[in-house]
Amino acid sequence: xxxxxxxxxxxxxxxxxxxxxxxxxxxxxxxxxxxxxxxxxxxxxxxxxxxxxxxxxxxxxxxxxxxxxxxxxxxxxxxxxxxxxxxxxxxxxxxxxxxxxxxxxxxxxxxxxxxxxxxxxxxxxxxxxxxxxxxxxxxxxxxxxxxxxxxxxxxxxxxxxxxxxxxxxxxxxxxxxxxxxxxxxxxxxxxxxxxxxxxxxxxxxxxxxxxxxxxxxxxxxxxxxxxxxxxxxxxxxxxxxxxxxxxxxxxxxxxxxxxxxxxxxxxxxxxxxxxxxxxxxxxxxxxxxxxxxxxxxxxxxxxxxxxxxxxxxxxxxxxxxxxxxxxxxxxxxxxxxxxxxxxxxxxxxxxxxxxxxxxxxxxxxxxxxxxxxxxxxxxxxxxxxxxxxxxxxxxxxxxxxxxxxxxxxxxxx
Numbered sequence: 001x002x003x004x005x006x007x008x009x010x011x012x013x014x015x016x017x018x019x020x021x022x023x024x025x026x027x028x029x030x031x032x033x034x035x036x037x038x039x040x041x042x043x044x045x046x047x048x049x050x051x052x053x054x055x056x057x058x059x060x061x062x063x064x065x066x067x068x069x070x071x072x073x074x075x076x077x078x079x080x081x082x083x084x085x086x087x088x089x090x091x092x093x094x095x096x097x098x099x100x101x102x103x104x105x106x107x108x109x110x111x112x113x114x115x116x117x118x119x120x121x122x123x124x125x126x127x128x129x130x131x132x133x134x135x136x137x138x139x140x141x142x143x144x145x146x147x148x149x150x151x152x153x154x155x156x157x158x159x160x161x162x163x164x165x166x167x168x169x170x171x172x173x174x175x176x177x178x179x180x181x182x183x184x185x186x187x188x189x190x191x192x193x194x195x196x197x198x199x200x201x202x203x204x205x206x207x208x209x210x211x212x213x214x215x216x217x218x219x220x221x222x223x224x225x226x227x228x229x230x231x232x233x234x235x236x237x238x239x240x241x242x243x244x245x246x247x248x249x250x251x252x253x254x255x256x257x258x259x260x261x262x263x264x265x266x267x268x269x270x271x272x273x274x275x276x277x278x279x280x281x282x283x284x285x286x287x288x289x290x291x292x293x294x295x296x297x298x299x300x301x302x303x304x305x306x307x308x309x310x311x312x313x314x315x316x317x318x319x320x321x322x323x324x325x326x327x328x329x330x331x332x333x334x335x336x337x338x339x340x341x342x343x344x345x346x347x348x349x350x351x352x353x354x355x356x357x358x359x360x361x362x363x364x365x366x367x368x369x370x371x372x373x374x375x376x377x378x379x380x381x382x383x384x385x386x387x388x389x390x391x392x393x394x395x396x397x398x399x400x401x402x403x404x405x406x407x408x409x410x411x412x413x
Contacts, residue, residue, distance in 0.1 A: 001195035002028055004054045014186045016144070016179035019151035020086060020112040020172070021046030025056055026194035027110075027158045030081035030201070033061035033072035037091035038124045039176040040114035044086050058082075066091035070098035070109075077107035078216045080206030082158065084109065088176060089116035092130040096137065102169045103138030104232060105216045108161035109169035111139070112154055115277065116176040117363045125364025126176030128276055128328040131305065132337050138232055140170040140239055141306040145262075145280050148186045150174045152256060155189075156246050158198045163242045166235055167204060173305070175277040177364065189254065197253060237307050260309040262301045263316050269298030271379035272317060273358075274342055275326040276301055279367050286372035297376045302341075314345040321383035322354040324375055328361045335393055354382050357393040365397055 002025070014022065020043040024032060034044040044060075051060045058081075063069045066087050073083040087095060092113060102109050118129040134141060140160060144150040150172065157170040174180055189197065205214045220228060240260065247258045264284050266272065273283055283299035290297055300316050302309060317323060325343075327336025334340075339357035346352065358375065361367045375396065382389055 001192060002055060002057045005191045006050070006055050008188050008190065010187065012186050012188055013183050014147050014151070015042070015181050015183045016147045016150040016174045017042035017114070017181070018046055019147045019186055020154050020174075021050065022188060023151050023154035023194075024084050024110075024112070025050050026189065026191055027084070027155060027198045028058070028082065028195055029056075029084045030058045031061060031073070031076040031083045032058065032085060033063055033069045033076065033083070034085045034087070035063050035066045035069045035091065036086075037066065037088050039116055039126070039180045040086040040088040040091075040112060042180070043112050043114065066094040067098060070095040070102065073109045074098060074102050074105065074107055077102070077109055078105065078207050080203040080208055082108070082162070082201040084112070086112035086114065088114045089118055089124075089130050092133060093118060096133065099134060099137040099139060099169070101217060104228070106167045106232065106235070107169065107216075108158075108167060110154065110157045110161060111169065111171045113171050113173050114176050114180045115173055123363040124176075126178050127362050127364065129330065131173050131276070132329050134171055135306060135337060138168065138236060139306060140166070140168055140236065140243070141304070142170065142172050143276055143301070143303060143305055144172065144174045144179065145278055145301070146179060147182065147184045148256075150179060151186055151188060152250065152254075152258070155194060155198065156250055159246050160239065160243055162202060164202065164204070166239045166242050168232070168235055168239065173277070178278045187254070193253070197250070240304070240307055240309065243304060258303055259312075260302070260304045261312045261316050262303050264299050266298035266300060266316055266319075268296060269320055270296045271322045271376060271383050272298040272300055272320045273324045273326055273372070273375065273379070274300045274313075274317075274338055276305070276328065276338070279326060279328070279361070282367060282369060283372055286369045286376060289369065290373055290376055295376055295380050297379070308341050310341075310345045313342065314349045317342070317346060317353070318349065318351045320351070320353050322356075322379040324356050324358050324379055326358045326360055329359075330362055331359060331393070339393070354386075354388055356382075356388055358396050359393065360396045367397070371397055
């Protein structure tokens with residue numbers, strides 16, 4: 001544990017960035033290397049302030065780019081240290097080459113990714129373009145819906161990443177501005193409790209262990225490349241058990257329960273949306289208001305985006321007749337990622353509901369309770385009629401008749 005302890009209140013008022021910073025501080029990180037970028041800048045700024053005030057025994061490295069920041073994390077991790085960083089959007093895009101290095105070398109790294117739109121056009125607000133950019137990089141990916149969960153996910157990320165059966169890097173996602181800059185009540189652990197929960201760092205194949213020389217990231221070509229990637233994939237898919245074990249331990253410690261797939265009002269729901277991030281809690285409000293209209297709706301969200309919980313997601317959606325997969329990212333000429341994932345999860349199951357893909361909230365465009373209620377009403381209509389109201393993919397909340405998109409009701413604007 002860091003030599004200097006910070007006295008925290010039972011309930012603090014933190015935004016998502018501060019929640020990240022405090023979790024990093026309590027995890028006793030050896031090296032945080034970063035090149036700050038909006039809206040994740042405050043994660044590193046806060047951490048650097050803690051370091052300047054003597055609350056952190058580790059090192060803070062300010063690098064010349066995000067690519068360099070992740071490279072420094074890989075180097076420090078290979079040397080045998082606990083490492084972390086934070087970024088968003090274009091910073092993540094510049095890091096992407098090194099993400100594959102970290103996962104391929106099985107180096108535990110925790111990345112606090114504050115989700116933001118990718119340019120162009122330039123936009124500093126939140127959507128899930130950068131989250132989706134990481135989906136095939138070999139990293140475990142967790143998702144928080146509010147600052148409390150950001151604190152919890154980031155703290156648990158270290159324990160998951162460093163587990164001997166995993167040894168893979170982990171991303172702790174949160175929505176840019178909607179979580180990162182929204183202050184809410186957060187119940188933190190005392191420093192000593194958090195430090196004990198994360199535990200001491202276990203070095204594996206450290207470069208600075210001269211009694212056991214090793215190399216990292218060597219060339220394999222066709223002789224062994226396939227076998228290395230297969231082992232990496234097996235560790236990633238097998239990490240679900242470790243994630244569940246860590247979630248269980250955290251619940252016993254805090255009373256806060258997390259699942260691979262989070263659901264609300266799905267017990268007898270006829271219709272559902274699947275979403276990520278803050279939209280989950282907005283949907284909860286819409287669901288409660290729709291009960292007066294006799295609409296029995298639910299919402300489902302993957303807490304763990306990678307490895308994607310296919311079986312658990314399919315189970316959660318077995319009773320519904322119509323589903324809207326809501327992707328907060330421009331799909332680039334195809335259907336959105338959640339639509340693909342959910343379709344794949346359901347394809348071999350008895351339930352074959354209507355499935356549509358709604359693109360929404362790009363560049364920070366609000367997703368309101370009113371708009372979600374309209375989406376649910378459309379789903380209810382589709383479920384009763386047994387057919388989609390419009391195209392499989394629709395943009396919701398977009399302006400301009402010249403765009404010829406479709407609104408939530410499937411009516412051409």
